[in-house]
Amino acid sequence: MSAVEPGAERPDRSAVSAEHPTQAMVPVVPVVLVGGGPGDPDLLTLRAARELAEADVVVHDALVGAGVLALIPEGVERIDVGKRPGRATPQEMISAMLVHLARQGRRVVRLKGGDPFVFGRGGEEALELQRAGIPVEVVPGISSSVAAPAAAGIPVTHRGVSAGYSVVTGHRRPGEPDVDWRALARVGSTIAILMGVAHRGEISAELQAGGPAPATPVAGSQSATTGREGATRGTLDALGDAAVASPAVIVVGAVAAFDVVRGIGPGETRLGDDQAPLGGHRHQHQPDGAHHYAAGDEDGDGGQVDALGQFAAE
CATH class of the missing domain: 3.30.950.10 (Tetrapyrrole methylase, C-terminal domain)
Structure with a gap:
């Protein structure tokens, strides 16, 4: 996974899902699984901050720090799927939501506290997206x-x-x-x-x-x-x-x-x-x-x- 220099032109990450021909006319942009770190926005990676700035929609968990969420530009749709006592969004619903949003051609950031692959179910979501023909990118975070x-x-x-x-x-x-x-x-x-x-x-x-x-x-x-x-x-x-x-x-x-x-x-x-x-x-x-x-x-x-x-x- 190569980094993009600040100010450089971003590569075209859109793709057409060959496994889902009904989606062939809609470019599919990779869903980016982003680690939000432990809470302090100063500990967010540069790549993570850039992905938030360029997102169309951010699907985030409950443990993401308020300062990190504040970096999301106004006008970007936010969807809170955090699991809390008495209100837990089923994991299957979250994965289906990511697939649905990606097939609309939107830039989807899946924002998690810490690192996506440390008790964050990032692996499960990545596999579900891949099975649906949606490319995935991962931005590690500090666990x-x-x-x-x-x-x-x-x-x-x-x-x-x-x-x-x-x-x-x-x-x-x-x-x-x-x-x-x-x-x-x-x-x-x-x-x-x-x-x-x-x-x-x-x-x-x-x-x-x-x-x-x-x-x-x-x-x-x-x-x-x-x-x-x-x-x-x-x-x-x-x-x-x-x-x-x-x-x-x-x-x-x-x-x-x-x-x-x-x-x-x-x-x-x-x-x-x-x-x-x-x-x-x-x-x-x-x-x-x-x-x-x-x-x-x-x-x-x-x-x-x-x-x-x-x-x-x-």
Whole structure:
């Protein structure tokens, strides 16, 4: 996939669907699956911003940041297909909608939070479009599985501490096989859990059954890269009662105790003398750059919803 230089003439990406001769008179423009990143529009790729600027219609998920949506020009049709508690757009309907819009010859951007292929069902949509004879292009985005820990100063890998990391969903649909948490725990690397807030108690129990000590560090990085971002740190045995509000990424492993941006690395067990301890407290970054700490038993932001709905997009 080649990039287009700013200001350069864009190639003609239209095509005629040979598999669907009834559409032969209508040029079919590729549907572009765009990763919207973790929320901050400054973390959007140049290609993603360009695709939004040139779209005729943007079909977007619930977790796309408000600042990213603000980059969509006036007059461009927006269709919100985000999955929320009590209002979930069936995946089959979304795929059919993309095919329908593309066959009208419109420039369709399918905008997703994070990366389209990390729990974003981008692969499913791409295959459905291809089966319908619609070409597809993909614009990767920064996944929250990396961005959320980074926003809390947590490196998912660190020499001498963690040689790798696993990204896993904490939510399974009925009929899908359960995640083998015990086997995952035995790998011994960092674990980044998406969509796990609602099931964090049972996840904690299963991970401990796999071998990690109850005192294994954990962290919950929530609403990362937005004005509401915050981090809660504690231990694996207390994860079920931790004050973590979705959308959040739960990090399990030694690196979860780190905050390298503030000088906390291997062997550090507390914050600076003028700051609150790690265990069970939430560090919130305010839009003005200030910091404050809230007790870990306080409720999360009132605008947050259960992870079951919020993280359906990533």
